[in-house]
Structures are given as C-alpha cells and as structure tokens.
Amino acid sequence: MSRVLIAGGGAAGMFAAVHAARRGHQVEVFEKNDRPGRKLFITGKGRCNLTNACDTEELFDAVLSNSSFLYSSFYGCTNQDVIQFFEELGLKLKVERGNRVFPASDHSSDVIRVLTEEMKRQGVILHMNLAVKEIIPEREGFTVQTADGRRFFGDSCIIATGGLSYPSTGSTGDGYRWAKALGHQVKSLSPGLVPIETKEQWVPALQGLSLKNVSVSVRDGGRKVYEEFGEMLFTHYGVSGPVILSASSRISVRLKNENLVLSIDLKPALSEKQLDQRVLRDFEENKNRQFKNSLGKMFPARLIPVMVKLSGIAPEKQVNMVTKEERGQFVRLIKDFKLTLIRLRDYKEAVITRGGVSVKEIDPGTMESKKVPDLYFAGEILDLDAVTGGYNLQIAWSTAYMAAQAVR
Numbered sequence: 001m002s003r004v005l006i007a008g009g010g011a012a013g014m015f016a017a018v019h020a021a022r023r024g025h026q027v028e029v030f031e032k033n034d035r036p037g038r039k040l041f042i043t044g045k046g047r048c049n050l051t052n053a054c055d056t057e058e059l060f061d062a063v064l065s066n067s068s069f070l071y072s073s074f075y076g077c078t079n080q081d082v083i084q085f086f087e088e089l090g091l092k093l094k095v096e097r098g099n100r101v102f103p104a105s106d107h108s109s110d111v112i113r114v115l116t117e118e119m120k121r122q123g124v125i126l127h128m129n130l131a132v133k134e135i136i137p138e139r140e141g142f143t144v145q146t147a148d149g150r151r152f153f154g155d156s157c158i159i160a161t162g163g164l165s166y167p168s169t170g171s172t173g174d175g176y177r178w179a180k181a182l183g184h185q186v187k188s189l190s191p192g193l194v195p196i197e198t199k200e201q202w203v204p205a206l207q208g209l210s211l212k213n214v215s216v217s218v219r220d221g222g223r224k225v226y227e228e229f230g231e232m233l234f235t236h237y238g239v240s241g242p243v244i245l246s247a248s249s250r251i252s253v254r255l256k257n258e259n260l261v262l263s264i265d266l267k268p269a270l271s272e273k274q275l276d277q278r279v280l281r282d283f284e285e286n287k288n289r290q291f292k293n294s295l296g297k298m299f300p301a302r303l304i305p306v307m308v309k310l311s312g313i314a315p316e317k318q319v320n321m322v323t324k325e326e327r328g329q330f331v332r333l334i335k336d337f338k339l340t341l342i343r344l345r346d347y348k349e350a351v352i353t354r355g356g357v358s359v360k361e362i363d364p365g366t367m368e369s370k371k372v373p374d375l376y377f378a379g380e381i382l383d384l385d386a387v388t389g390g391y392n393l394q395i396a397w398s399t400a401y402m403a404a405q406a407v408r
Contacts, residue, residue: 001024001025001026002025002026002154002155002156002407002408003025003026003027003028003141003153003154003155003156004017004020004025004026004027004028004154004155004156004157004158004407005028005030005142005144005152005154005156005157005158006020006027006028006029006030006157006158006160007030007132007135007144007157007158007159007160007161007174007175007178008029008030008031008159008160008161008162008175008379009029009030009031009033009036009037009126009128010036010037010038010039010040010160010161010162010379010396011037011039011040011379011393011396011397011400012160012162012378012379012380012396012397012399012400013029013031013036013158013160013161013378013379013400014029014036014037014112014115014116014119015115015378015396015397015400015401015404016158016160016378016400016401016403016404017029017119017122017124017126017404018115018118018119018122018124018404019400019401019404019405020158020403020404020407021119021122021123021124022122023404023405023407025407026123026125027119027122027123027124027125028124028125028126028127028152028154029119029124029125029126029127030127030130030131030132030144030146030152031126031127031128031129031130031170032129032130032131032132032147032170033128033129033169033170034128034129035112035128036112036115036116036126036128037108037111037112037115037116038169038170039162039165039166039169039170039171040108040111040112041108041109041112041169042108042166042169043108043351043393044102044108046107046108047102047103047106047107047108048102048103048107048108048111048393049100049101049102049388049389049390049393050082050086050093050101050102050103050111050390050393051079051082051083051101051390051391051393051394051397052079052098052099052100052101052389052390052391052394053079053080053083053095053099053100053101054079054099056074056075056078056079056080059074059079059391059394060074062386062387062389062391063384063385063386063391063395064249064250064354064385064386064387065354065355065383065384065385066359066383066384069359069362069364069384070364070384070395070398070399071364072364072365072402073364073367073395073398073399073401073402074394074398076365076398076401076402076405077397077398077401077402078398079101079390079394081401082394082397082398083101085397086103086111086114089114089115089117089118090114091103091110091111091114092104092105098230098389099389099390100389100390101390127146130146130147130148131146131147131174132144132145132146132147132174132178133145133146133147134178134181135157135159135178135181135182135375137182137372137375138153140155141153141154141155141156141374142154142155142156142157142374142375144157155374155407155408156374156375156376156407156408157374157375157376158367158376158377158378158400158403158404158407159175159178159179159375159376159377159378159381160175160377160378160379160381160396160400160403161174161175161178161381162175162353162379162380162381163175163176163189163352163353163356163380163381164189164191164347164350164353165191165192165194165347165350165351165352165353165380166347166348166350166351167347167348168348171353171380173189175357175377175381176189176356176357176381179357179377179381182369182371182372182375183371183372184357184358184361184369184371185357185358185360185361186355186356186357186358187355187356187357187358187383188355189353189354189355189356190252190344190353190354190355191248191252191344191345191346191347191349191350191353191354192248192249192252192350192351192352192353192354192385193245193246193248193249193350193351193352193385193387193388193392194245194248194344194345194346194349194350194351195235195237195238195239195240195244195245195248195344195345195349196238196239196240196244196247196248196255196262196341196342196343196344196345197237197238197341197342197343197344197345198237198238198239198262198339198340198341198342199259199339199340199341199342200339200340202306202309203234203235203236203237203238203239203339204236204237205302205305205306206234206302206303206306207234207235207236208233208234208235209233209234209300209302209303210231210232210233210234210241211231211232211233211234211241211264211266211300212230212231213229213230213231213268213269214229214230214231214232214243214264214265214266214268215227215228215229215264215265215268216228216229216230216232216243216244216247216262216263216264216265217262217263217265218247218250218251218260218261218262218263218341219260219261219263220251220254220258220260225250225251225254225260226246226247226250226251228243228246228247229243229268230242230243231243232244232264237345238339238341238342239262239339239341242388242389245351245387245388246387246388246389247262248344249354249385249387250387251341252344252354255341255342255343255344259340259341259342260340260341261338261339261340261341262338262339262340262341263336263337263338264336264337264338264339265334265335265336265337266299266334266335266337267334267335272331272332272335275331275334275335276327276328276331278298279298279327279330279331279334280327282294282295282297282298283319283320283322283327286319287318287319287320288318288319288320289318289319290315290316290317290318290319291308291311291313291314291315291316291317291318291319291322292304292305292308292315292316294319295307295308298334307333307334310333310337311326311329311330311333312326312329313326313329313330351388351392352380352385352392353380353385354385355383356380356381356382356383356384357377357381357382357383358383359382359383359384362377362382365402365406366402366403366405366406367399367402367403367406368403368406374407374408376403376406376407377399377403378396378399378400378402378403379395379396379399379400380392380395380396382395382399384399
C-alpha cells in the first residue's frame with residue numbers, strides 16, 4: 001500500500017480519491033475551502049449535469065481540444081461507468097433533453113454527498129481549509145507543503161486543482177503554477193463556456209428573457225462558424241445560455257480579433273414561406289389592430305417592442321395596411337434576428353478554463369507526467385475542454401479514474 005496525496009477536493013480530486021482508496025492506497029486530499037466540491041455545487045445552475053448519456057463514441061465529438069488524447073480515458077471510464085458508479089452509491093439519476101444526466105433530486109449537493117460519504121467509507125483523509133503551497137519532488141515520492149507550514153509525504157501525487165473559472169470557488173490557478181515549477185508547459189489559458197457581450201443598445205431591455213427551441217448561428221463575414229439548436233438567455237450585457245456557452249468556446253479565437261454576427265432563427269420549425277402564412281393569418285385575426293398590438297401570439301411580451309422597433313414598420317400602423325414587402329421584411333427579421341458579438345465575459349462567469357497543462361507531456365493511458373515520475377494530473381487543469389452537456393465533468397471523472405488506477 002502506498003500513500004497518495006491529492007491536491008484539490010473538486011470533482012476530479014474526489015473521484016480519484018475514491019478509486020485510489022478502493023485499490024488499497026492510503027489517500028489524503030488537500031482542499032483549500034471549508035468543504036469539498038465547491039464548484040461542483042454550482043454546476044448546472046446547482047443541479048449538476050454530471051455526464052451525458054450519449055453513445056461513448058459521441059463523447060469525442062463534444063470535445064474541442066485534444067479529443068484523441070482522451071481515447072484511453074473515455075473507454076477506461078465510460079459515461080455509462082460513471083452513471084453506474086453513482087447509482088451504486090444510491091444516487092438516483094434522470095436523463096433530460098440532449099442526453100444530459102442529472103441527479104433525480106435536482107440537487108448538486110447530493111452528488112457531493114455521495115462522493116464524500118464514499119471517501120469516508122474508503123478511509124480517505126480529507127484535509128479542509130488547508131491550502132497547498134508547494135509540491136516538492138523527492139528522490140522517491142513527494143512532499144506537499146501546506147500554507148500553515150506543515151509538510152506531508154506521499155509516494156505519488158495527483159494534481160486536480162481545476163482551472164481559473166469561478167475563482168470564488170477556489171479555482172485560482174495554483175495547479176498551473178506548480179505544473180510550471182515542475183517543468184511542464186501550460187498552454188494559453190482563456191475563459192471557456194462563457195457568456196458573450198453584445199453591441200446593441202436594446203439588449204438590456206431583454207435581460208432575463210429565455211428563448212427555447214431556437215436555432216442560432218455565428219458568422220465571420222460570410223462564413224458560418226457555429227450553428228446549434230436549443231436554449232439561450234438574454235442578460236444585461238449580452239447573451240448566455242447553453243447554445244451561447246458552447247458557441248463561446250468555438251469562436252473565442254476569432255472574437256479576439258474582430259466582432260462576429262450572431263443570427264437567431266426565432267421560428268426554426270417553419271420555412272420562410274410557412275412563417276409568412278403564419279404572420280398573414282395572425283394579421284387577419286388582428287386586422288383592425290395596430291401592428292404593435294398584434295404580435296401577442298407570436299413572441300414573449302418583452303420581445304415584442306424590440307421586434308416592432310427592428311421591423312421598420314410603424315408601431316401604430318394598422319395591420320391591414322402593412323404591405324407585402326413590409327411583411328416579407330418582418331419574416332426575414334424573425335428568421336434572422338441579428339446581434340453583434342464583441343467580447344467574451346471573464347473567468348468569474350466561465351464554466352471552464354480553456355488551455356492548461358500540455359497533454360503532450362502526459363501519458364494518455366495513465367495521466368502520469370512524462371517529466372516527473374509518480375506525478376499525475378486530472379480534470380480541468382489539463383488542456384482539455386468540451387461543449388456544454390455534461391462532457392466536461394465526464395473528462396474530469398475519466399481522467400481522475402485513469403490516474404487512480406495508475407498510481408503505484
């Protein structure tokens with residue numbers, strides 16, 4: 001039995017701790033917060049989308065950076081393995097739209113609870129309110145020096161400190177500093193899965209408005225660089241929600257250099273011709289009303305003033321006076337509702353961190369460093385990231401499992 005020291009008590013750290021302890025190792029976890037899983041607690045708006053129930057092969061399509069590196073991890077610990085793991089611990093799960101897996105209770109605290117209870121059952125020592133200051137490689141093993149001056153020795157060490165996103169949860173980039181000090185390259189870091197600011201002055205009026213079942217696309221000049229169907233949200237500064245967060249990671253490099261155009265199809269189920277007939281039908285029902293008062297069946301109340309303003313049709317104009325050309329222009333607005341994307345929000349609102357420890361310096365079958373023997377990395381600290389839908393937590397679970405199986 002060897003002694004395994006784990007820096008970080010988040011998703012990857014706890015998962016690694018459980019599996020290393022199940023193999024008979026003596027495991028100690030160091031967490032700077034007063035409780036484990038602080039970031040896990042707020043994941044999925046507090047509901048914790050803990051994986052995706054898609055076919056295992058489909059996981060790779062959701063990964064944006066270095067997906068081939070995850071071949072051994074995703075097959076070594078599949079999404080179905082993760083589902084089984086939590087169900088065996090007594091956590092009831094449910095699958096929602098897009099194969100997103102959540103605890104049936106809708107409480108992320110239940111995910112943290114079962115992990116914490118299993119760590120305790122397996123004899124894991126969990127040090128709370130104890131920040132790691134330095135990781136020192138020894139001739140055989142490592143010394144972890146904590147902020148209060150104590151030193152702990154282990155035969156191996158797993159760094160699972162997360163990234164820079166949501167710094168209020170303790171993600172302050174410590175792991176990157178240790179990785180560099182131990183000779184590793186850290187790829188350029190940036191916020192990932194993050195809301196986007198827009199240029200238009202009328203956007204704050206829509207703050208809090210959620211649009212479901214819309215199709216969004218992002219264009220760079222005449223080229224479409226992203227397209228997705230789903231849910232989005234307006235904020236006081238721009239746009240957010242699942243389809244926007246996924247877009248942010250795909251367009252981040254382009255958005256650094258220039259503004260991009262977001263196009264929202266508000267009625268994707270209808271062709272332009274079908275939509276024109278629908279608008280005409282609504283106009284017939286409201287023919288003696290003013291244009292601004294005729295759209296109640298078509299849009300949420302808060303969106304109507306914006307649609308009226310952007311339509312170019314006089315608000316007080318009677319519907320029976322709206323011309324065919326004006327109606328056609330209105331239909332095109334509904335199918336191509338444009339906003340100008342200007343910049344990403346910062347780490348305070350980012351779900352994940354893009355970039356991280358270079359995977360070229362990590363053994364993909366074990367998560368062990370190629371530079372420092374018996375040093376392992378797991379989770380967000382690695383240069384791996386995916387779109388929304390539970391995929392990033394799957395990366396955390398899978399890489400943590402591989403590290404736990406490999407520690408000697």
